[in-house]
Structures are given as structure tokens and as C-alpha cells.
Amino acid sequence: MTTPGVVAIGTSWGGLSALGRILSSLPGDFRSPIIVVQHRSKDSDNLLAKLLQDISDLKIHEAEDKDTLLPSHVYVAPADYHLLVDAGEVSLTVDAPFRYSRPSIDVAFESVARSFGSAAIGVVLTGANDDGARGLARIIALGGQGIVEDPKTAEMPVMPEAAKRASPSAEVLPLQDIPARLVRMVNAPGQMKRKAG
Amino acid sequence: MAVQIETVRPKQGDAADAKPDLERIEVELLLEGVYRQYGFDFRSYAYASIRRRLWKRIESEGLTSLSALQERVLHEPEMMEKLLLDLSINVTAMFRDPGFYVAFREKVIPMLRTYPFIRLWHAGCSTGEEVFSMAILLKEEGLYERSRIYATDINEVVLQRAKGGIFPIDRMQEYTDNYIRAGGKSSFSEYYTAKYGGALFSPSLTKNVVFSQHNLVTDKSFSEFNVILCRNVLIYFDKELQTKVHELFYGSLSMFGLLCLGSKESMRFMRYEQCYEQVSGEKIYRKVK
Structure with a gap:
């Protein structure tokens, strides 16, 4: 794998602390761009990006349209927009909410799957609905890899349970093990042959 | 001149699982066809969102590929009308933001x-x-x-x-x-x-x-x-x-x-x-x- 691909993380209820746990543990030289889709109120500003920046060595932005995806940068989907990707760029839309969500994890993951194929890694964390399950299955169907937070460590297990059901081949890991796994997959891809399940 | 014909292994899976580059070719052909047949020019629209909207139309028509949608759109003006709405309507709200x-x-x-x-x-x-x-x-x-x-x-x-x-x-x-x-x-x-x-x-x-x-x-x-x-x-x-x-x-x-x-x-x-x-x-x- 020559291009570092992309890591897409989706979460809802309980997401802030789970994201904090992951982004504070990833090294500043993490080789992939990271996309974060966290459900939140449509009026929320860029506070989420600011809070995450305080605890992370990565560069965290609230995504703007046509942002270039750069390694070790994190792009947080803005409230009330869908985040899509194409050719290494962010592409925002205000298309109708998908299953009540905008941003929708499924919409973002589907786009990541279609654009990055086998270079896509999808991660589903804590949440109280099933958004992300379809998207993660799509990432895996198009050759990418999937990680699901162990529902036992999730503040709300509904979202990871749904993702697990939809993607039996996804790796299920406790939250605290996800950062190290991502580093192995992205920064040392030679060792990523192992398949857990 | 001898032409060597390579044997190409058929691809597994349906067109929805096709690799990204082939998909881009199909999207571009469809948009080019729409432009030349009907004059609507979506060729410079953002690829990621147009791709999503095309796939939504494909799925709601019970089709399975971009090429299948292309055939319908080029031959059926009614399908073009539907697609025109899909591609050109932007959703908004009063006092958004x-x-x-x-x-x-x-x-x-x-x-x-x-x-x-x-x-x-x-x-x-x-x-x-x-x-x-x-x-x-x-x-x-x-x-x-x-x-x-x-x-x-x-x-x-x-x-x-x-x-x-x-x-x-x-x-x-x-x-x-x-x-x-x-x-x-x-x-x-x-x-x-x-x-x-x-x-x-x-x-x-x-x-x-x-x-x-x-x-x-x-x-x-x-x-x-x-x-x-x-x-x-x-x-x-x-x-x-x-x-x-x-x-x-x-x-x-x-x-x-x-x-x-x-x-x-x-x-x-x-x-x-x-x-x-x-x-x-x-x-x-x-x-x-």
C-alpha cells in the first residue's frame, strides 16, 4: 500500500470522550488523514474541533469544502452538512439528512469506500443508533478494513452492535486498543496481514 | 500486423463494487451523454456528490449500474426529468445558519x-x-x-x-x-x-x-x-x-x-x-x- 489511504471514524452518543481517547493516543506523525463524523446538534459550532485539538498532537480542523486531505490531519464533519470525499479532497453537501442524520456516518463511509477502496479504514465507536453499520459494510465490501469498538467498552453499545452485525469480518477491539491497532495498520502496513475476528 | 488479445479475467461482484476508476469513467460518460443529448451540463459538478445522487437514482429505479442508468436516461426523456431534479435541487431551510x-x-x-x-x-x-x-x-x-x-x-x-x-x-x-x-x-x-x-x-x-x-x-x-x-x-x-x-x-x-x-x-x-x-x-x- 503506497498511499496511506484514509481512516474514517463514526460515532454518536458518548463520542466526545471516545474520540478524545483515540486522538490523544495517536502520534503526531500518523500517516493517514482522519475523518471524524460525530452526530451533534445542527447549531453546534467548531467547539468539538477545539476540544479535540487541546488533547491531540494531530492537526484538527472543522472541515471546509474542498479541503485537501493531508496526513496526520483530522477533518471533523461540520454540523448540518454531509461530508464526502473525492480525489483526496473533502466535498461537503447539504443534501437531505439520511435516516435523520446530517452529517451521516453512512453517507461519509460510503463515499470513503467508493473513493479509497482497499485503502479505506472505517471505525465505528459508541452511539445510540445504527448509523455507520451500512457504511462500514460498504467499506469492507469494497476491500477496505473495519474496526468496531467492543460494545462492552462503549458508553452506548447500540451503534457498535449494529456495525458488528452488519460486518461480521470487522475487528472488534476495546476502545483502548484501537489507537495502537490504527498505528500498526497505517504507519507499519507491512505487519497488517493479521486478521482478527 | 498481429494483434495479441489478452485474456482478461472477469471481475467478481456486481458493478456497484467496481473499482473507483471504472466508476469515474461511467459517471463521466453518463454526464457527457446527458450534455450532448439534452444540453444540461453537470460535467463540472463536484464528483463525490453527483456520484451519490446518481447511485440514489439507480437504486430507486431498481437498476444496478451507472451504465444501466445511462441507457435509460439517454432513451427516455422522462428519466432525464427525474435525474434533472435529482441533480439540480438543493435542499435548504428558512434562516439556515x-x-x-x-x-x-x-x-x-x-x-x-x-x-x-x-x-x-x-x-x-x-x-x-x-x-x-x-x-x-x-x-x-x-x-x-x-x-x-x-x-x-x-x-x-x-x-x-x-x-x-x-x-x-x-x-x-x-x-x-x-x-x-x-x-x-x-x-x-x-x-x-x-x-x-x-x-x-x-x-x-x-x-x-x-x-x-x-x-x-x-x-x-x-x-x-x-x-x-x-x-x-x-x-x-x-x-x-x-x-x-x-x-x-x-x-x-x-x-x-x-x-x-x-x-x-x-x-x-x-x-x-x-x-x-x-x-x-x-x-x-x-x-x-
């Missing part, structure tokens, strides 16, 4: 007060929610009587809807909340009456509005404006087309005219960036040279 309207009241209105007559262009107005929002704001600021809003869209169907001034009644709670947070000075319910199963907005709001068809991709400037509003429309275009439309906006703005973009759009990397100064954290830019 209330913070924008607050900034407009604070930063833009004082400048507009100094003008005897105000010309605004709402480019890509879709079904008109934001046009009515701006009309309400201008009214409350006492500027509506000397304003004219040119509201344009590529799509005649949405313009007709906008002209009708009827919006879904079930959105009124949301719009009322937006209105209040946008700094509304009256009671939102005064602007509409429940009628025909919807909320019919006062015709006084559209008496200074001119709705007309205009295509940002192909049409030229048609006047000079003090304010151009084009929020969350350019995100559907690729960078090259964005640059072209910025050129059109620059040429259509009077000196010190204001350009209002969506809150996640920016002038970065645009040739005209240095011709504007940003007057607010919301994406409001003032032409300064």
Missing part, C-alpha cells in the same frame, strides 16, 4: 442603509426559503421598500415553487426557532397563514422579488449588484467551475459590494481572494478592488 443572519444585520445592513436603492442577487435560490428569509430581514430593517431581490436558479420547477411561496407547515417550528436565533424582530407566524395544507407566505414579501432562470455554468452576468448571496451552492461544483463562478460574481458586484457564501465555503485558492476583505467570521466578503 441563524448566525449568518445575525452577522448580516450587524455588518451588512449598516452599509446598505447608505444606499438609495439596493440590488441583491440570490444565485441558486432553489425553492426560495432563503429568499423569503432575506425579504423578511430587509423588511424588519426598513430596507425592503428600496430593495430588489433577483432570485435565480437553473431549474424552472423549483423557481415555480419558490414563486408560490408555500412551504411545508411541518417545518414552521424549526423555521420559527431559526428566525428567533437569527435576530427576528417580530413574530414569525405573522408572515404566513396556514393554507392549502402548507404555510402560505405573505405576497408582500415577494413584491420586490424577481424570480428568473439563470444558469451559473453557462449564463453571463445580467446586472450589477450590491449584494450577492450564494450559500451552499458552490459546494456542488468542482474547483474549476467554482473559479469561473467567482469570476462571474466579481464582475457582477459593484465596488464595496458584498458576497455571502455558505459557512463552510471559502475564497481560499480563488484568484479573486485578494480583491475582497472578509467582514465577518460568517463568510461575508466585501469587494475592495
